[in-house]
Amino acid sequence: MTEINEKEDLLLLDKQLCFPLYACARKIVAAYHPFLKKIGLTYTQYVTMMVIWEKKEISVHDLGERLYLDSGTLTPVLKKLESFGYIERHRSTEDERVVIAILTEKGQALKEQARQVPEQMSCHLTDQGVTFTPDEITALKGELYKILNALK
Template sequence: MKGIHMATENEKEDLLLLDKQLCFPLYACARKIVAAYHPFLKALGLTYTQYVTMMVIWEKKEISVHELGDILYLDSGTLTPVLKKLESFGYIERHRSTIDERVVEARLTEKGQAFKEEVSKVPEQMRCYLSERNLNFTPDEITAFKGELYKMLDHLV
């Protein structure tokens, strides 16, 4: 086995140290970020998952549930209750595709479009929240960081 380094017992144990894990800071940061959004979204009656779902629907106006799940990295078991709730609020309508009745689509309603104005304050609220904690990122830093995260997501799908 020339050229292959066999891990020692200490090295194997080191691999199980929390501070050696990439997954943990990503997990903890995601939880903290979602928690930071909570008060801003709660005031609007939204969960974080409903918020990101509406972001996609505002952009697309109409989208298949399958495509929406792909964009949000959510399975239908997670997405369906979110869409039902948004539909009960009157922000979206769900219907079967006229082209293929097996396909369910979500369509933005007028009420959902009007709601966008209220929700548009959230990104600035989060920017202020982060700034108060001395987390000021340049646009280039944000682009680079998101690029690395999306690179990971693309390879984990």
């Protein structure tokens, strides 16, 4: 049996923080899929709509910052949401370089269908034996945002 020295030890998958974060993110998005499929959205479209539901209108730049997405990823998502009639995109009257995403009535109506998704996901996790207290959720989100904000 070969002994692993300290430098090689750092390359063990079990020593990495990035791997369980990556794998968990993939599994969470996959778990959302059946619930989002019922309302016709992908996960990226869903989180985009969450911000637009909250803000009603937002610059594409600010939306990208809020979602940690670059314009190359966000633009096709917005085009698709616009083709569904959930949003409209317009150039700002103050600065034509700025594109604004605006919630439509149809997009607002979609929010009513989407209201069930967080509870469905929570029930799914509970069924899998995963439960968190509100304090644990707050702490976990705080730690994850600490990483996200450091890596902007």
